Amino acid sequence: MTSDTRSEVSASAPLRRLTGMRATVLHGERDIRLDDVPDPAISAPTDAVVRVVAACVCGSDLWGYRGVTPTREPRRIGHELVGIVEEIGSAVARVSVGDFVIAPFYFCDNTCANCRNGVSTSCLHGGWWGSDDRDGVFVDAAQGERVRVPLADGTLVPTPEVPDDALVPSLLTLADVMGTGHHAALSAGVREGSTVVVVGDGAVGLCAVLAARRLGAARVVAMSRHETRQAIAREFGATDVVAERGDAGIARIKEMFDGIGPDCVLECVGTAESMDQAIRSARPGGMVGYVGVPNGGAELPIRTLFGTNVGVNGGVAPVRGYIEEFLPEVLSGALNPGLVFDLELPLEQVAEAYAAMDERRATKVLLRP
Amino acid sequence: MTSDTRSEVSASAPLRRLTGMRATVLHGERDIRLDDVPDPAISAPTDAVVRVVAACVCGSDLWGYRGVTPTREPRRIGHELVGIVEEIGSAVARVSVGDFVIAPFYFCDNTCANCRNGVSTSCLHGGWWGSDDRDGVFVDAAQGERVRVPLADGTLVPTPEVPDDALVPSLLTLADVMGTGHHAALSAGVREGSTVVVVGDGAVGLCAVLAARRLGAARVVAMSRHETRQAIAREFGATDVVAERGDAGIARIKEMFDGIGPDCVLECVGTAESMDQAIRSARPGGMVGYVGVPNGGAELPIRTLFGTNVGVNGGVAPVRGYIEEFLPEVLSGALNPGLVFDLELPLEQVAEAYAAMDERRATKVLLRP
Missing domain, CATH: 3.40.50.720 (NAD(P)-binding Rossmann-like Domain)
Incomplete structure (x- = not known):
């Protein structure tokens, strides 16, 4: 199947029925849970829905977990993911259903003046996982089963083919x-x-x-x-x-x-x-x-x-612009940043993942939904 | 006379008898005077004595003049000068008596690790006009008739010949x-x-x-x-x-x-x-x-x-390292930064020079001893 046909198929006919999913929610200091949440769905024609293959816990997630940043109400958390595209909006042209993709820790159009200047973290139309997009529609966070990806053409970087599982940790580091x-x-x-x-x-x-x-x-x-x-x-x-x-x-x-x-x-x-x-x-x-x-x-x-x-x-690193540069080196095995992951857990054990990082028992924890 | 002979002569026989000079002293808020002060003399073999041809008032001099920086005791002031070398110490090799020289707003050896990195304002052996050098010997400030220049070989940049007087303002801007x-x-x-x-x-x-x-x-x-x-x-x-x-x-x-x-x-x-x-x-x-x-x-x-x-x-600009780059352009007339001087006064009228800059009647005042 070519990218074009996949694109047409998926834009008109989602591959599966949406029935809810599980995602990580920070409820308060050291209270992190895997909750049932609504399944993501295409909201704008530039959206995609991605099934998360791997996510992880970031040092900056610990500020909320430790209560250094107060949690006023429960919030979805996580901003690093790689996954498989499950559905795309009608205007998405550069990624296709079935693609393995790397998502940076934010979304961006990759075409605005700031993106062109290499500062996609200041994208004029971008935003952050786990909060609303510019249309006021909630965007899922990464430590979950699936995410809606706004501005999918700008945000996502597909690999040439679905990579060997052993490469997943290093590919995931390109997200952040x-x-x-x-x-x-x-x-x-x-x-x-x-x-x-x-x-x-x-x-x-x-x-x-x-x-x-x-x-x-x-x-x-x-x-x-x-x-x-x-x-x-x-x-x-x-x-x-x-x-x-x-x-x-x-x-x-x-x-x-x-x-x-x-x-x-x-x-x-x-x-x-x-x-x-x-x-x-x-x-x-x-x-x-x-x-x-x-x-x-x-x-x-x-x-x-x-x-x-x-x-x-x-400042806040515009990593989207660096992914393509690193990708061939990671795929060839020349660059192996995935060594930073010293613990891998199923998403069900996300609470243990946070505890392990908080207590410095792990440097960085990879989560598999 | 070659540079070498001038050097030997001057190291052994100063050209004139030292009898005291006049220099600008900041006594307190808006109290700036031309006082009689001791004449400079060679203290270290790396010193030179320079007769000031032109000096000027810097915006930063106004902090003290206005009392924003308090003046606890009278102090010599001024840090921009061009002049003629009158005397050199026995170890000075790169400038000669009679040379027209540009002095940056600080002195430096131009050879230490920081100078080699282009940060001569952090010279490991350097210092500031109007305060003590590393040997604890006072260094004259620039708004006076003459100055002792420590580390003369590193600090001073000679012009190929004594320049036309019309070039003095632009050459003086290279000091700061x-x-x-x-x-x-x-x-x-x-x-x-x-x-x-x-x-x-x-x-x-x-x-x-x-x-x-x-x-x-x-x-x-x-x-x-x-x-x-x-x-x-x-x-x-x-x-x-x-x-x-x-x-x-x-x-x-x-x-x-x-x-x-x-x-x-x-x-x-x-x-x-x-x-x-x-x-x-x-x-x-x-x-x-x-x-x-x-x-x-x-x-x-x-x-x-x-x-x-x-x-x-x-930060504090390492201008010493830029002088050689600008010099040919200034000497050829291609670069004319001297336009910033919109008032020229004899050194006797230094109080008026400060007042004119303080009241924004002048952008920058050139002083002729």
């Missing part, structure tokens, strides 16, 4: 953490020969190590005191590991780089402490690339930055 | 404002085809317009409500002038650039208001290059920056 780590590296200006320090040993920090080496960094220091993560960092190409933090960590880093610090620091945590460490570690004239969702009240210290000419660049 | 405007543009990543907004119509802002066009910017908007400065901005290549400020200015700018804003915003003021305007004017994924000395208590709003992927880069 691999692209986010790459964005930190790009934002910090990492290039051939750069010296780099990565603050944060979560999945994003580890992917930032991999991304920095891929971009040609000569030396990449992973800041980590966690043995398993140190091992992944080394596997990803970290040349050094530093366990010290705060002033001791900064002193160690300065000493490693001519007494002045590295060219680039990748901030992959989002706390006031980690950003302070990043800014004070960089050499004069260096750049901090940051992708950790800012948490806590601290703003950026302009006088320190001004005096040292350390720049700060980054 | 032209290089600082250029640093704002470089820090914001201005390149061929960039869209640029410049916040601030002081001498630095105007030079930033010139620098942005020189780097190939396709469109450069000067934010200014001051007719004389608007005219200089247009002469320097501004394609548009916007008089509105704050929210109205931002709305106007967004409208001019596809509703999203320009690629690059150059912040050349240093107040909380100007930085806020700069950050909120840039398009998502854009970059703010800032060189205005931060004044007032506001830090940088990390959530706004994170959400929009607007980066902030810049």
